[in-house]
Amino acid sequence: MSRMVTIISTMETQVSNGPSGTSLPNGPVISTNGATDDSKTNLIVNYLPQNMTQEEFKSLFGSIGEIESCKLVRDKITGQSLGYGFVNYVDPNDADKAINTLNGLKLQTKTIKVSYARPSSASIRDANLYVSGLPKTMTQKDMEQLFSQYGRIITSRILVDQVTAGISRGVGFIRFDKRNEAEEAIKGLNGQKPLGAAEPITVKFANNPSQKTGQALLTQLYQTAARRYTGPLHHQTQRFSLIPPFGKGPDPNNSTKPILDNLLNASYGVKSSPSLLPRFSPITIDSMTSLAGVNLTGPTGAGWCIFVYNLSPEADESVLWQLFGPFGAVTNVKVIRDFTTNKCKGFGFVTMTNYDEAAMAIASLNGYRLGDRVLQVSFKTSKQHKA
DNA sequence: TACGATT
Known part of the structure; x- marks a missing residue:
């Protein structure tokens, strides 16, 4: 029901860590009691786009390496994504690679965060605080400094006004590693005036966001x-x-x-x-249709397949996610490689769910300069290109 | 230089 409850249930599905472990080369850590230690393979992914599906989630992270298990966390009642999930890789190296290549990836309006998941534990539940009445001059760093005396801060944020873009609303969130640390921070800081502040701040546990009206x-x-x-x-x-x-x-x-x-x-x-806007022109859907050449274009299976030409030999799947993810739902990306050299043959494919998003991606990315190459992007045709 | 499918 609540978000935190879902987190709990999810984390309980993760294999718990054993008290001690033996690291096997290139493989999972097996503890003496037989449980696996996921600390080097299990990732938490935050700030996923609301409409990203489990399948897209798996496709994105599966492009890095073999996945042992993954789960997009959803609201128990509505089934809506809660915007985060877990990925457990078979190989710790792939987990590391996923952090290095996918952390910070822009997908639609979100910038995803990829980091190691903390071990499952009841003590990390309900450790998120809502803080209000902060001086407008207080920065995120200031706030962290104020709260850090009570424990390890996992995340923090100060909300800013949308219009003035950057002016603090005097409201923030602090997530501690442990709930008892959050409790101590409430005791120590609620109703207190930060140094030099005119008004006291309010510190309380944050509401669970899934308790929506x-x-x-x-x-x-x-x-x-x-x-x-x-x-x-x-x-x-x-x-x-x-x-x-x-x-x-x-x-x-x-x-x-x-x-x-x-x-x-x-x-x-x-x-x-704003200065980097240059070459997008609002090509209409009709002109896009002709751009595709013939009526061979269509939703192939689930989605619209896009042909991307002039990728570098070093191109990989993450590049395609980077390029197309911001435009909408991407279900699959594929870099075509030479079987023997394993280098990209210069082209790849991207499948997008929605026509308008695919059309927008094509209109925007066709002619886009990637390094020293100019991409050519169009709907995939069913036949080989002729002259 | 140009439309896969080694899952």
């Missing part, structure tokens, strides 16, 4: 629908920041307020890198 659910549905139209336009300004090195920016604790966060992220998209 009917109205809130309707609002969320509306947001989801609206994003299908406005989202890709916002993405235009973001796509130039997609190219490696992948973003390792601040880590907004946006899991607690998905609706607000969508708005916040959308506004970020609009304001970012």
Whole structure:
């Protein structure tokens, strides 16, 4: 029912860690009691797009290496994604690779976070605090400094005004590693004035976000629908920041307020890198159809297959996720490689669920310069290209 | 230079 309850149930499905372990070369750590130690293979992924499915989630992380198990965490009642999930790889090296290549990946309006999952434990439940009345001048670092005396901070965030983009709302979140640390912080800081502050702050446990009112659910549905139209336009300004090195920016604790966060992220998209907008032109759907050449284009299986040409020999799947993910639901990416050299043969394919998002991705990415190459992007045709 | 499928 509540978000935290779902976390608990999810984490209980993860194999618990044994008291001691033996590291096998290139394999799982087996403890003396037979349990596996997932600490080097099990990842938590935060800030996933609301509409990402379990299948897309698995496809994205499966492109890195063999997955032992993965789970997109959903609300028990509504089935809606809670915006995070777990991936447990077979090989610790793949877990490391996933962090290095997928952390900071921009998918639609979100920047995903990929990190090692903490071991499952009841003591890490309900450790998220809501803080209000903060001085507007207080930064995230300031806030962390204030709270860090009570324990290890996992995430922190100060909410900012959407319009003025950057002005603190005096409200923030602090997630501690342990619930008892959060309790101590409440005792120590609730009703207290930070040094130099005029007003006392309020510190309490954060609400569980899935305890939504009917109205809130309707609002969320509306947001989801609206994003299908406005989202890709916002993405235009973001796509130039997609190219490696992948973003390792601040880590907004946006899991607690998905609706607000969508708005916040959308506004970020609009304001970012306005000078890097150059070559998008609003090609219409009709002209896109002719761009595809013939009527061989169509939803093949589940989605629209896109042909991407002029990839470098070093291109890999993560590049395609980087490029196309911001435009909408991507279900599959594939880099075609030479069987013997394992180098990319210069092209690949991307499958996207929705036509309008696929069309927008093509319109935006065809002609896009990736390194020293200019990509050619179109709907896949069923026959070999002729002249 | 151009449309896979080594799961």
